[in-house]
Amino acid sequence: MENAKIFITGGAGFIGSYVVEELLAYKPARIIILDNLIRGSLENMQAFINNPVIEFVEGDIRDRELLEKCVAGADYVFHMAALRINSCAANPRDGFEVMLQSTFELAELCLKHKVKKVIYSSSASVYGLAQHFPTPETDNPYDNQTFYGGAKLWGEQLFRSYKFMFGLDYVALRYFNVYGARMDTDGKYTEVMIKWLDCIRDGKAPLIYGDGSTTMDFVYVRDVAKANVAALLAEVTDEAFNVGNCEETSLKQLLHTLLKVNNSTLAPEYREANSVNPVSRRLADNTKAKNFLAFQPSISLEEGLYELSQWYFEKQKIKI
Ligand SMILES: NC(=O)c1ccc[n+]([C@@H]2O[C@H](COP(=O)([O-])OP(=O)(O)OC[C@H]3O[C@@H](n4cnc5c(N)ncnc54)[C@H](O)[C@@H]3O)[C@@H](O)[C@H]2O)c1
Incomplete structure (x- = not known):
């Protein structure tokens, strides 16, 4: 190169x-x-x-x-x-x-x-x-x-x-x-992290629509x-x-980890699902990328969410 x-x-x-x-x-x-x-x-x-x-x-x-x-x-x-x-x-x-x-x-x-x-x-x-x-x-x-x-x-x-x-x-x-610092703050799937970060900042209960069982594979x-x-x-x-990160994370688990990395004791509130998501699960098998590209993800969800939180709060110049 x-x-x-x-x-x-x-x-x-x-x-x-x-x-x-x-x-x-x-x-x-x-x-x-x-x-x-x-x-x-x-x-x-x-x-x-x-x-x-x-x-x-x-x-x-x-x-x-x-x-x-x-x-x-x-x-x-x-x-x-x-x-x-x-x-x-x-x-x-x-x-x-x-x-x-x-x-x-x-x-x-x-x-x-x-x-x-x-x-x-x-x-x-x-x-x-x-x-x-x-x-x-x-x-x-x-x-x-x-x-x-x-x-x-x-x-x-x-x-x-x-x-x-x-x-x-x-x-x-x-x-x-994909998530991390500089991420989209309006996307259908990603905005939830940003909305929850706003709740953490404001001390308001984070909302989960549906039962929070939908899973995704979050890769930094x-x-x-x-x-x-x-x-x-x-x-x-x-x-x-x-x-992918090869880890299946439900919305409920995602919120739990986000609260943890921000030392927050807020409890979620559940609301009726407001849209039908036809894709209820995501979990990657990265074996092929590992074999052909020698690629393996290295950043855990906890580390990634910590970095995202730091960036987001810094961006808004808000200290929590
Ligand atoms: N973010 C995710 O979770 C995710 C997941 C799967 C695939 N992807 C793909 O990865 C790629 C990068 O995604 P991202 O998350 O960085 O999104 P992004 O929207 O931040 O990046 C796309 C970039 O393309 C530019 N762009 C859009 N239309 C253009 C046009 N007509 N001419 C010139 N520039 C244009 C945008 O300004 C933007 O900077 C995209 O192809 C996306 O579909 C993203």
Whole structure:
């Protein structure tokens, strides 16, 4: 990777900004970030925006000319720009343009400009409610009901076909529930941590909608960034990998740990479930990533929630 030119879409975002930080340690010649800041921010890039290796381009991946300028000369591409699951549901046409059309244009441009490898951010959403727990990559994707999950799966299949037809090397990473400092504070699945942190700050009872038995597999963002770099460095192509923490955590357990790391004695209050969540369980099987990428998550939920809490309270300049 030393002296390589790397292009990253969505590099001003939550996960993307950590991938950039991780990549800088490998001394690339250049990292070009294309982001329209619809969700990403200059604040996320604070640690590296003034580094001479970094070139930040504020713009849209739907702008093909701009996209080509960024891809031209790149050795490696990380494709992370995407709309959130809720945005895709609210505006499927935008979802189509950003997640499908632009990913297609990017694949075409990677081929044209002889990019050596693409690392594609996919999602555990491709499984819908999985068939097996822990879920291996071989579980089928037919239970996904979301536009977002469908778009991520199509992206994987697009790169798969471009490998088959034209030899374009790629790896797809199916992230589970990513959390950590700089995380999204409005997302459907992640906002609960932030809402509870607000309750801890204000000394109010945290609310659990439903019985709190829905489970997720929470993986810390720095581990996800490490998986991205591992996917680039490993001699592997044409494969999709789960990236989770391999721990199934219910909402109830999540709240318990969040209260614990913040030394809070607040008790939760339960409310009737206000939405139907078709995905009641998530648990990754990371065996494949361990074998092919030598990737293993290293940050426990307790450590991660502590770091998240510190960041969130610091951000608000609130002392608890
Ligand atoms: N956060 C998670 O739990 C999670 C789970 C599975 C998969 N993913 C995937 O990982 C990737 C990164 O996610 P994240 O959590 O960092 O989200 P994020 O929203 O913070 O990052 C996405 C970035 O893409 C940018 N972007 C969106 N549309 C764009 C466009 N048209 N042109 C240019 N830039 C655009 C946004 O401004 C943002 O900075 C995404 O592909 C996402 O789908 C995330």
